[in-house]
Amino acid sequence: MAAIDQRRDAFRAMSSASAALAERARRVMPGGNTRTTVYQSPHPPYVAYGKGATIVDMEGDARLDFINNYTSLIHGHADPDINAAVIEQLQYGTSYAMPTVHEVALAELIADRIPSVEHLRFTNSGTEAVMMAIKGARAFTGRPKILKFEGCYHGSYDFAEISQVTPESRWEESETPATATALGTPQGVMENVLVARYNDIADAERAITRHHDELAAVLVDPMPSRVGTVPATHAFLSALRAMTRAYGIVLIFDEVITLRVAYGGMQSVVGVTPDMTTMAKIIGGGFPVGAVGGAAEIMAVFDPRQGPKVPHGGTFNANPITSVAGLTAMEKMTPAEFDRINALGETLREGLAEAMDGARVPGQVTGAGSVFNLHLHNRPLTDYRSTSLTPAEKARTAAVYQSMLAHGIFLSPSMMGCVSTPMDSADIHTCVDAFAAALHETA
Secondary structure, eight states, X not given: XXXXXXXXXXXXXXXXXXXXXXXXXXXXXXXXXXXXXXXXXXXXXXXXXXXXXXXXXXXXXXXXXXXXXXXXXXXXXXXXXXXXXXXXXXXXXXXXXXXXXXXXXXXXXXXXXXXXXXXXXXESSHHHHHHHHXXXXXXXXXXXXXXXXXXXXXXXXXXXXXXSSOOGGGTTSSSOOOOOSSTTOOHHHHHTEEEEXXXXXXXXXXXXXXXXXXXXXXXXXXXXGGGTTOOOOHHHHHHHHHHHHHHTOEEEEEXXXXXGGSTTHHXXXXXXOOSEEEEEGGGGTTSSOEEEEEOHHHHGGGOGXXXXXXOXXXXXXXXXXXXHHHHHHHHHOOXXXXXXXXXXXXXXXXXXXHHHHHTTOOOEEEEETXXXXXXXXXXXXXXXHXXXXXXXXXXXXXXXXXXXXXXXXXXXXXXEEEOOTTOOHHHHHHHHHHHHHHHHHTO
């Protein structure tokens, strides 16, 4: 136990390399941070390098990486095939003010796999992909408003980030409120975003029926990470599809994370095809990327041949480094490889659930495919409110997270994780054993 405690605290010591880097960072970045999701108090461990399924911090501690840069590194770190493709392209340049064959090849692959995608455009992040999807839907319909779901994260575009958090004091309101996430959000933004509860058909129907003539789009993540990685029910998604089709509203699936669930994304699993799909993460092979795709009729609003209704530029959109990395990464994800890592994901979810049963600890595991999320309580999970943690649950989750770090397992602080292709059954058992030990230590 003493060795584990030392390992857990190595990066926290004021004499550590991570502490020194954090102090340097605070001199030039607010709070020493440029990415809220990786912030920890007093400072996070700083990474030295990653290789395959393993990540090593500046103190030399190696951990199995089950978060993979928030699900984007489906092939883990420093994949040799992706590295080779990037090194080859580096000899010919990193970006140009001209298109390349590489972006065409990646676009062809995505359009071939994703049911909703006839045409697509690349961006540099999931945030940008969502932003362009919303702007495209407005241009196509001529309507100003969107409907999104409480607690769901879709990046940092003003309209998409409404109601990422709803204060508990407002849960009793008769209609699901639109709340600002960022201080200074204009009132005009909030007035143009309707909010409903996730997985709640009646609440969605209320908003859509009442405002259908103003709604450009309904934006939904079929398994939102900020709502406990709880999959949407087939009935919920089917109802959204029927209502949006009836009123001429664009249905947008945010598959930035869920594209890794299956060869054709989550939409191919649930059997519901949206009008537009936003993508990022795995399609970039570890490099900055995003894409928005959909029906050719809708995507035509971006077509410069017609005088685009929605101009869309971006200095690094579809740059050849991202394109060759993404194409290599996606080509390696054959149906058989999806089946293999999804089977590992299922084994992991079962093992984690069994560990909680064995420790007589209330809890459950959500997710699908290669994605999982641990919850240290037993209440039914359907939406943002049911997945929101009490203060005691937050404290317990934080303690288990720290113990998992000590046992060499790296997850997100919300206890979400994913399987990458370098992993095998031994890595799955290591994670389950570490979780069982963490439950014992934090009991």
